[in-house]
Amino acid sequence: MNLLGETLAWLADPAHWSGPDGIPTRLAQHVGLTLAVIAIAGAIALPIGAWMGHTRRGEATIATLVNGSRALPTLGLVTLFALWLGIGVRAPIIALVILAIPSIVAATYSGISSASRPAVEAARALGHTSWQTLTRVEAPLAMPTIGGGFQSALLQVVATATIAAYVADVGLGRYIFSGLKSRDYPEMLAGSLLTISLALLVTAAAAGIGRLYRHLTTTEGTPE
Known part of the structure; x- marks a missing residue:
């Protein structure tokens, strides 16, 4: 049997769909880890990007941050933090948060700083404070761009x-590292296919949510 056939047989095996090492459990861990990282990164990046966009400061800093993040070896970061913090999910979470922050900061800065100047000036003329202008005018106008980030x-x-599975027993990556260690190539390929499938589903879901948001905001803004 060729590798693809063996991989499909591995995926079709009921034993791989139950228990603590089953695909549903690993999938839930992977999704949970991803959401936790995005939540932490958002809590850090949103205020920074909003402040920089509102004050129109730090464009060069953001460019350096984004370009620098592309050069960071994520696996190297995981290894570094694992040596410091020990085995577990903390190391990959920190490394992935560092990976996620630049995109959110850059998008938030771009969205806030490019908000309609007439709308911003009108809000200030009405007596809005800097905070009110940011939260009531600039942030709503920037939502599509922030969402893209x-x-x-x-x-x-x-x-x-x-890569979380490199130092922690979580996520779909566990199949890849386990298969590599035992030379179980069908397991490795199955882990890769599951990860790719999840990424494609997330892409489709995010695009759908974006279209729904644009439809709702367009509908609300259309006069009856």
């Missing part, structure tokens, strides 16, 4: 979260 970060993290 979250989507980009989400896709990066869900595809890269396989």
